[in-house]
Amino acid sequence: MDLEAVSKRSAFHAKPQGLILQYGTAGFRTNAQHLDHIMFRMGLLAVLRSKQTRSTIGVMVTASHNPEEDNGVKLVDPLGEMLAPSWEEHATRLASAEEQDLPKVLAAIVEREAVDPQQTAFIVVGRDTRPSSEKLSQSVIDGVTVLGGQFHDYGLLTTPQLHYMVYCRNSEGRYGQATIEGYCQKLSRAFVELMKQASCSGDGSRWVKVDCANGIGALKLKEMEHYFRQGLSVLLFNDGTEGRLNHLCGADFVKSQQKPPQGMAMKPGDRCCSFDGDADRIVYYYCDAAGRFHLIDGDKIATLISSFLKELLLEIGENLNIGVVQTAYANGSSTRYLEEVMKVPVYCTKTGVKHLHHKAQEFDIGVYFEANGHGTALFSEAVEARIKRLAQELEDEKGRAARMLASFIDLFNQAAGDAISDMLVIEAILALKGLSVQQWDAIYADLPNRQLKVKVADRRVISTTDAERQAVTPPGLQEAINDLVKKYKLARAFVRPSGTEDVVRVYAEATSQESADTLAYEVSLAVFQLAGGIGERPQPPF
Numbered sequence: 032m033d034l035e036a037v038s039k040r041s042a043f044h045a046k047p048q049g050l051i052l053q054y055g056t057a058g059f060r061t062n063a064q065h066l067d068h069i070m071f072r073m074g075l076l077a078v079l080r081s082k083q084t085r086s087t088i089g090v091m092v093t094a095s096h097n098p099e100e101d102n103g104v105k106l107v108d109p110l111g112e113m114l115a116p117s118w119e120e121h122a123t124r125l126a127s128a129e130e131q132d133l134p135k136v137l138a139a140i141v142e143r144e145a146v147d148p149q150q151t152a153f154i155v156v157g158r159d160t161r162p163s164s165e166k167l168s169q170s171v172i173d174g175v176t177v178l179g180g181q182f183h184d185y186g187l188l189t190t191p192q193l194h195y196m197v198y199c200r201n202s203e204g205r206y207g208q209a210t211i212e213g214y215c216q217k218l219s220r221a222f223v224e225l226m227k228q229a230s231c232s233g234d235g236s237r238w239v240k241v242d243c244a245n246g247i248g249a250l251k252l253k254e255m256e257h258y259f260r261q262g263l264s265v266l267l268f269n270d271g272t273e274g275r276l277n278h279l280c281g282a283d284f285v286k287s288q289q290k291p292p293q294g295m296a297m298k299p300g301d302r303c304c305s306f307d308g309d310a311d312r313i314v315y316y317y318c319d320a321a322g323r324f325h326l327i328d329g330d331k332i333a334t335l336i337s338s339f340l341k342e343l344l345l346e347i348g349e350n351l352n353i354g355v356v357q358t359a360y361a362n363g364s365s366t367r368y369l370e371e372v373m374k375v376p377v378y379c380t381k382t383g384v385k386h387l388h389h390k391a392q393e394f395d396i397g398v399y400f401e402a403n404g405h406g407t408a409l410f411s412e413a414v415e416a417r418i419k420r421l422a423q424e425l426e427d428e429k430g431r432a433a434r435m436l437a438s439f440i441d442l443f444n445q446a447a448g449d450a451i452s453d454m455l456v457i458e459a460i461l462a463l464k465g466l467s468v469q470q471w472d473a474i475y476a477d478l479p480n481r482q483l484k485v486k487v488a489d490r491r492v493i494s495t496t497d498a499e500r501q502a503v504t505p506p507g508l509q510e511a512i513n514d515l516v517k518k519y520k521l522a523r524a525f526v527r528p529s530g531t532e533d534v535v536r537v538y539a540e541a542t543s544q545e546s547a548d549t550l551a552y553e554v555s556l557a558v559f560q561l562a563g564g565i566g567e568r569p570q571p572p573f
């Protein structure tokens with residue numbers, strides 16, 4: 032490895048002095064103007080990780096649901112997973128190193144991780160539709176090549192498509208073909224197969240309205256549509272031809288504002304969904320006859336999916352261990368419904384999909400979703416092999432159920448939460464069960480809830496335990512929250528420092544919107560007072 036060449040090349044990707052960025056929950060993310068050196072350095076790091084794991088590593092250039100002027104980058108590990116935590120630290124160190132220290136920091140990582148410099152490296156790169164993404168992805172490639180790495184640039188991809196490509200390449204084709212064609216065919220074949228089973232229930236002309244957040248999802252759905260048209264028509268809105276990326280639209284906007292995106296023509300009863308800017312999140316919604324908006328978030332998606340998979344297993348007569356993984360943000364009603372009515376065990380992890388993904392791998396079938404709509408289902412290798420065998424061996428109703436489950440296994444993107452794949456899964460389940468969007472929504476009633484943000488001088492003063500549901504520091508904060516929660520029926524509240532924004536997040540839920548709002552406000556005041564609030568005191572959200 033020619034570290035001198037790295038130094039020379041790095042001069043073309045100079046780091047603004049003093050700029051310190053951290054590899055957070057979703058990689059590096061900030062205004063695109065500050066990211067060129069980060070991209071170059073992540074190209075370098077990807078090469079080291081690839082050499083160490085002797086596998087293909089992915090680099091995705093995107094800032095997901097953040098504004099168009101932002102950008103970001105994250106690395107994808109061999110099985111399509113998020114980068115291992117110890118390497119996140121290397122990423123932060125490498126990104127923060129001043130120019131002259133770069134070779135030293137690289138050499139330290141090589142030594143610490145026992146990277147064999149002679150080993151070959153292969154990197155795949157993808158990017159979203161932001162104006163800054165193309166140039167930034169070239170900087171990644173510059174970093175890859177200066178360290179002698181080979182690469183394939185996929186160009187425009189959704190984030191989950193890149194995760195899929197990495198997984199395929201490292202599974203010697205067992206998971207699928209590492210091409211867009213391979214992705215479209217794998218998912219569409221499974222979907223069309225499932226919809227054939229549903230057509231006997233009389234619904235041959237399904238359609239759904241999709242808000243693409245003016246992002247990559249629109250391009251990729253257009254590219255894929257003809258593969259699955261037999262089973263579903265998609266009516267695209269916010270397809271990027273006019274509006275700005277994520278501006279007043281997209282899954283994050285719809286979930287956090289609890290209202291429809293701009294630019295979508297919604298009639299009462301229409302089944303609608305929104306992707307986020309890199310198409311790894313999805314939420315559904317509809318409007319009733321009185322014009323009231325109803326959101327169907329990640330929790331209800333997880334409930335629909337896990338209940339359906341459980342029913343299929345029952346029909347096949349297989350007793351497999353199925354679990355649902357959520358975070359503290361999951362609506363209390365969803366947890367209660369899953370545990371008490373569906374008798375499905377539920378686990379809570381820290382925020383951030385890597386934690387959920389990791390936990391879900393412990394089950395035969397693990398379904399995970401963040402309330403904001405990021406999630407998927409994972410099937411252990413043994414289960415996948417067994418179901419695919421049963422699909423061929425069994426006959427009658429059992430055989431039909433096994434073949435359906437086998438198709439669902441193919442339809443899920445098991446590398447990462449994927450809005451396109453999840454949408455097809457949901458559409459197939461609704462069609463197979465003959466459920467309308469209103470009937471799906473009626474499975475349980477969400478507890479009213481409120482999320483607020485509080486600015487503090489240093490959010491690291493708040494530390495948490497019990498999957499972020501209890502604050503350990505600063506002293507007195509948890510006691511204050513407990514006292515406030517006690518005032519309301521069936522209420523719950525917690526606070527945690529955000530991993531992607533410089534704020535403390537406050538969450539509260541209760542039996543009425545008024546109580547949830549008041550509780551969230553009171554907890555915000557407690558944070559402001561006990562955790563070093565800055566600027567204006569929190570205002571009531573009503």
Ligand SMILES: CC(=O)N[C@H]1[C@@H](OP(=O)(O)O)O[C@H](CO)[C@@H](O)[C@@H]1O
Nearest residue numbers: 056057383384401403529530531532
């Ligand atoms: C409450 C919330 O929605 N938090 C989001 C947000 O993380 P924070 O650490 O809360 O900023 O961004 C993450 C990355 O996209 C996502 O995984 C997570 O669910």
Ligand SMILES: [Mg+2]
Nearest residue numbers: 095307309311
């Ligand atoms: Mg996203």
